[in-house]
Amino acid sequence: MLKFYFNGSPNPTKVALFLEEAGLPFEPHPIDTRKGQQFDAAFLAVNPNGKVPAIVDGDVTVFDSNAILLYLAEKTGKFLPAPAARGELLSWLMFVATGIGPFSGQGVHFRHFAPEKVPYAHNRYQYEAERHYGILDARLAKRRYLVGDTYTIVDMDAWGWARMVPFIMGDGAWDKFPNLKRLVDEISARPAAARAIALKDKHVFKAEMDEEARGHMFKHLQRKAG
Numbered sequence: 001m002l003k004f005y006f007n008g009s010p011n012p013t014k015v016a017l018f019l020e021e022a023g024l025p026f027e028p029h030p031i032d033t034r035k036g037q038q039f040d041a042a043f044l045a046v047n048p049n050g051k052v053p054a055i056v057d058g059d060v061t062v063f064d065s066n067a068i069l070l071y072l073a074e075k076t077g078k079f080l081p082a083p084a085a086r087g088e089l090l091s092w093l094m095f096v097a098t099g100i101g102p103f104s105g106q107g108v109h110f111r112h113f114a115p116e117k118v119p120y121a122h123n124r125y126q127y128e129a130e131r132h133y134g135i136l137d138a139r140l141a142k143r144r145y146l147v148g149d150t151y152t153i154v155d156m157d158a159w160g161w162a163r164m165v166p167f168i169m170g171d172g173a174w175d176k177f178p179n180l181k182r183l184v185d186e187i188s189a190r191p192a193a194a195r196a197i198a199l200k201d202k203h204v205f206k207a208e209m210d211e212e213a214r215g216h217m218f219k220h221l222q223r224k225a226g
Contacts, residue, residue, distance in 0.1 A: 002019075002057045003026070004016070004026040004055055005047070006199070006200075007052050009033075010160040011053055012052050012065070013196055013199075014161075015053045015072075016197075017156050020191075020193075021190070022076055030200075034205070039216070046061055047063035049063065054068075064097075065101075065157070066101075069156060085148045088147045100129075106121075108164075108168055110125055112167075130176065133162065134177070140183055158180075165180075
């Protein structure tokens with residue numbers, strides 16, 4: 001059975017959404033990053049980068065949420081657009097991988113978790129997050145889904161982070177992205193999305209962002225200047 005290494009953060013949740021939508025049986029392996037479990041030797045053997053999500057599918061190991069979505073979609077033949085739209089699929093999948101994810105993550109870090117306020121960094125990542133989500137919103141102003149006429153892994157990919165827009169950019173941020181919110185609301189109303197979000201609640205993860213958690217999640221804080 002497919003092994004799924006996850007926690008409740010955006011990237012694993014988008015993979016959980018695919019697994020639930022496709023009805024693929026899986027064996028859950030929770031990784032508590034606030035306890036440092038991502039650095040256990042057993043998990044590093046799965047993903048040397050020490051990040052969730054990751055999957056082990058028989059003899060195949062895949063890490064990075066975008067790679068996992070593409071792998072599972074191609075394996076099952078589900079949630080892919082027509083073959084003629086493959087170029088669009090890859091383009092938008094990589095747009096989320098290289099833009100939405102990194103800028104959202106850094107936007108969250110400098111808004112909520114950085115131990116000191118760095119106005120330049122905050123402004124930089126908030127601007128880029130807003131710009132990238134604006135591109136998605138403009139795309140969705142003219143179509144129901146991001147690629148083709150049907151729901152695909154690109155929509156799942158964007159949903160993972162986009163449902164966190166207020167946390168990334170603050171209250172009222174949805175007012176800037178009405179078309180994206182329409183897509184997020186549609187996906188979030190799907191039964192598979194509810195099951196994907198609820199997966200984390202079946203396991204006990206550390207809730208406190210204390211010094212131990214910061215040390216595990218933000219290793220750069222341990223490096224001495226010099």
